[in-house]
Amino acid sequence: MADHSPAVRRRPPLQRGLSRQALILVLLIAIAFGTAIYMGVRHPYQTPAARPAEPLRMTVIPLAPQTAVPGSASTDQLYADSPAAQFRTGADGITLPAVRRTAHFSDSQVVTALTTAKDYLVESSLDPSVLTGGATRPVRILLDPRQLDQFDQSFDHPTADGRHAPTGWLVRFDAPRAQLADKKIRVQGTLQAAEFDANTLEVVADHTFVYALKPTGANAQAKASLFTVRRELTFRFDRDDLRMHQAELAVSYVQAGPLACSDDSVSRLRPLLAGETAKAGGPAGTDPYATGSATALCGSLAKSAQPKL
DSSP states (O other): OTTSOOSSOOOOOOOOSOOHHHHHHHHHHHHHHHHHHHHHHHOTTOOOOOOOOOOOEEEEEEEEESSOOOOBSOHHHHHHTSTTTTOEEGGGGSOOOOOOOOSSSOHHHHHHHHHHHHHHHHHHHTOHHHHTTOOOHHHHTTBOGGGHHHHHHHHHSOBTTTTBOHHHHSOOBOTTTEEEEEEEEEEEEEEEEEEEETTEEEEEEEEEEEEEEEETTOOTTSOBEEEEEEEEEEEEEOHHHHHHTOBEEEEEEEEEESOOTTSOOSSOBOOOOTTOOOOSSOSOOOOTTOTTOOOOOOEEEOGGGSOOO
């Protein structure tokens, strides 16, 4: 038995610490991780920082009638005898144009911008809870979050400064004075989409809304009259807006009548109803020495814009 080698061979002692292969693997992982961080910081195609939202610039022009406001117990007759006779009803009057992709935005992104603009018009111009109920949330949730402070301030502290008029954001009637005589509001207009820059889509909306109104609390036989609002709105959408189905409202230009120039149209529209005439006097005075205020404007509502009864 002494001439044979031992039946069990001794194993060499275990090496403590990492092997050379493990050290090389850890080093390679560290280099790859560092390279990824460096490229993330220095990548030439990194998404640009979000631009700050510009405040909405708004103009609201009341249109005073030259004669007494015509009225009728039949809203169908009012519409038939007015320039809105061929207008479509409600959201059907807000039609989307043919869609084409742009240099930096796809077909689907252009469609999203147009449909979001349409949704804003529907909520801010056709929703009865907004028109006469004082609701603001259906409109607010469609705005870019960077504009919410301006929106909220407009309703908390309305001011005729070209920045904080609720009637620049939406159509709102003086509920104690007027109510809808017909919920089938007539609408006609256009939507156009184009690139504002490589990171922003712009949609321009130009629509005329015609409402049949009567005095609040009046019976079914009370005469109704038509009230017309022309809204020219400019929307802008960055890629976050498109993803979140929200819009930045850049410009709002509104003409509305029949209204009295002397009435305040900042917070609510106070329509002149059937048989009423405009009060004497022009718009509220403008102080050229006051800073931060907008020039008071008022126009005359053409006779051709009224129903020919």
